[in-house]
Amino acid sequence: MDKIDIPFLLVAFGGVAAFLIIGLFGLFNWWMKNEYVRVHRAQEMEARLLDRLDEEARTHKGEIKELDARMDAMQATIAKVSAILESLPNLASELKEIRREIGQSHAALAGFRGEFNGVKERFDALDHALRNKGLNT
DSSP: OOTTHHHHHHHHHHHHHHHHHHHHHHHHHHHHHHHHHHHHHHHHHHHHHHHHHHHHHHHHHHHHHHHHHHHHHHHHHHHHHHHHHHHHHHHHHHHHHHHHHHHHHHHHHHHHHHHHHHHHHHHHHHHHHHHHHHHHO
16 A cells, blocks of 8 residues: 555545444434424323313313212202101001091081081071061061
């Protein structure tokens, strides 16, 4: 090798090495840009999903409150029905007592009606007697 070839080879290998280094740097830069874009898109998608989840959570929170209110109303109704069902045996005995009292009232009313009819008959007889007496005099 001549002395002229060595600097030429050094420049040639240096140029190739520089080209490779610049190429690798460009490839790394391209990869980093794509990675940044991919990560940025993933973050945007994550933010949209979180916003959507927050909105659905607010919607479901309202629905849950409404369902809780309905469930409380249903439990109150069930408590009322349970109280009614528990009082049915007492109501049956009270109904028997009321029927017995109504029967006694009917008997008392029949007796009063008989007395009233007797008084009415006496009043009619007295009225008839007075009219006859008034007509005869």
